[in-house]
Amino acid sequence: MRFVTGRSLRLGEGFTQAPFKRRTLLHATSAALAAAMLPTTVRAQSLYPTKAITLIVPNPPGGNTDILARIFSVPLAKALGQPVVVENRAGAGGVIGMTAAARATADGHTLGLGNLSDLVVSRYAQPNVPYDPAKNFAPVSTLAKVSIVVTCLPTFPAKSFQEFLTLAKANPGKYKCGTAGNGTMGHLCLEALQAAAGLDIVHVPYRGGAPALNDLLGGHIDLLIDGSALSQVKAGKLKALAVTAERVAVLPNVPTIGESGVPGFSFGNYWGLLMPAGSPATAVTRINAEIKRLLEQPEIRQQLESAGFSPFASTPVEYGQALQKSYEQIGQLVKKAKITFD
Structure with missing residues (x-):
């Protein structure tokens, strides 16, 4: 029988490999059992x-x-x-x-x-x-x-939404408001506004925000309720009279309709x-x-x-x-x- 002395056994020599395998298998089995014990929802997630x-x-x-x-x-x-x-x-x-x-x-x-x-x-x-x-x-x-932004040309006689309310109430049926179409959020907002403020404004529906915006810029309508006008407001080509729900970061100085003569109004x-x-x-x-x-x-x-x-x-x-x-x-x-x- 040969004895090995004066050095430690390397992996693969003698009998040291079997205990190592057993320990590895034990650890792997424990990990698998631990995973199996996790709640089903956690494992699925x-x-x-x-x-x-x-x-x-x-x-x-x-x-x-x-x-x-x-x-x-x-x-x-x-x-x-x-x-x-x-x-x-x-x-x-x-x-x-x-x-x-x-x-x-x-x-x-x-x-x-x-x-x-x-x-x-x-x-x-x-x-x-x-x-x-x-x-x-x-x-x-x-x-x-x-x-939603309520916009008009810079030449529109009302300088604020409150001034517009005064004009609209004094001249029922005179002012035309464009939207991106029947059933759009702009249209619904206009209907809600007329009901809340007792207004009579002519609704002009378009097939999309772009043609409505073009007609506003061309002076064919008086107002536009649509988000497509935001870039034109930033460029100074249009004036924002109000926003329909809460103030927006890009137009911090433009008040809401609720702040401008129609208390409690909010439509976004x-x-x-x-x-x-x-x-x-x-x-x-x-x-x-x-x-x-x-x-x-x-x-x-x-x-x-x-x-x-x-x-x-x-x-x-x-x-x-x-x-x-x-x-x-x-x-x-x-x-x-x-x-x-x-």
Whole structure:
């Protein structure tokens, strides 16, 4: 028998390898058991997402909804470790895109980005909408909100919104206000304003914000209620009389309608992410948490504010409650004014 003396055994020599293997196996087994003992929701959340996320935008490229999608898609993809693919499905006042989002596989890998026009107005202003926003979606998180801007030419006789109210009340039916079309948020805001302030203003609907803006610049209408005029206000080509909900960062000195002679008036729009009903709660929770973190980042907030948005975070429950309130308020307004989409 040969004895080894005067040195330690190297791995692979003699009998030292077997205990090492046993210890390694024991550690691996312990780690596996520990992972198995984690709550199912934690393990599922750690695996989500397992593939690319599709973000459906129910509007054409270049509009507010698309701008929001582009602001969030890249940082959200980085946070999730999977691509976020923006898919524009425009048409029928947002119904085509939101229908696709509602009918997608409820596995947490499809998101819809909607606003009040897509989710609420369409429900009342169009016949046979193939989804119920209150039943066919799982609210995930709000992203941003916006006040609509009331603009006019610098030569318009009213220097403030309060002066405009005085002129409009003294001259019923004289002033023409353009919007991006029947059933748009600008149109709804005008109807709400007329009801709240007792005004008689002629509504001139256009097919989009751009032609309405062109007619305002050309002097063919007196006012415009639409977000498309923001850049022209910054350039000094238009005057902002008021904003419709709360003051915006890019126009800090422009008062709200509520501050300008119509107390309590507030009418804005907001955007949020939704999943098809029945999507995993862990997926909803994960996306909500990531959006909350993104909305706390200064660079994201700066991008939103530069585009005229205000950051607007919420829990899924809060988003669902806000939508329900909007269904009730806007539904009554649409029915009373007999608003329909073109």
